[in-house]
């Protein structure tokens with residue numbers, strides 16, 4: 001177990017997943033949100049995931065209990081004062097993120113690493129909210145964070161070399177693979193994943209196959225661990241739509257524009273696993289990060 005303290009701000013989908021990764025790796029973890037119900041839901045998600053991991057034999061029961069004990073909830077940013085690393089996973093909104101980093105300036109120490117999990121915003125733009133932009137680093141976890149190995153690391157314009165190195169060491173301690181990329185829209189993965197997912201959805205809409213047959217074709221031909229529709233259901237159709245639109249707005253390339261089927265599914269409320277229905281029906285299954 002490490003004596004380092006990690007804080008995750010934003011207890012939604014990504015924040016709770018990232019908190020699992022931290023607590024499981026031996027860090028005392030503070031899960032903070034402005035909304036007390038979100039904190040409670042986030043803590044429950046983490047505990048459920050750890051208990052489920054023990055049931056599946058992925059960790060022992062004492063390990064799962066110890067990880068759960070390392071976790072605490074918070075609605076007061078002042079609780080983050082002792083944190084060595086703060087990971088921001090709040091709404092994808094530049095002003096909200098800048099405001100948070102400005103507030104953190106007067107709370108955390110001068111060596112605390114400040115990480116942002118933004119998918120589509122500029123790391124440099126977010127860091128400009130802080131008077132310590134040298135220690136702000138983009139760390140883009142893939143969803144579901146507890147299961148996916150990759151974290152994309154994007155230094156901002158003023159990120160110091162020591163902060164980048166310390167960030168990569170920290171990610172290694174989480175058993176993550178980090179790849180360094182540029183602070184550009186979509187980083188590496190979404191730059192090709194979003195257009196590819198859009199084309200797969202368009203192929204479904206054109207009747208080239210069913211949800212099941214296209215997923216089977218992709219897993220069988222490309223060796224992916226899950227098909228694109230399973231993945232989109234985990235990510236959420238609303239999230240795919242938002243990310244695709246934001247990348248389209250910045251890159252002005254039509255291949256990022258979400259196809260009409262996405263709009264129809266979002267309008268119908270078929271958002272994926274989180275609501276029990278997306279491309280597949282999940283009425284009877286557990287909602288634990290696709291496990």
Ligand SMILES: NC(=O)c1ccc[n+]([C@@H]2O[C@H](COP(=O)([O-])OP(=O)(O)OC[C@H]3O[C@@H](n4cnc5c(N)ncnc54)[C@H](O)[C@@H]3O)[C@@H](O)[C@H]2O)c1
Nearest residue numbers: 010011012013014015033034038089090091092118119143
């Ligand atoms: N969902 C994904 O697939 C995914 C993948 C990678 C990165 N991201 C990025 O991660 C971030 C979070 O996304 P999400 O899907 O978890 O969102 P979410 O809506 O599930 O959760 C966001 C949480 O932030 C909280 N919040 C908002 N403002 C806050 C503040 N000032 N202080 C504390 N908490 C605050 C909200 O109450 C909410 O609980 C976004 O930047 C998103 O782009 C999302």
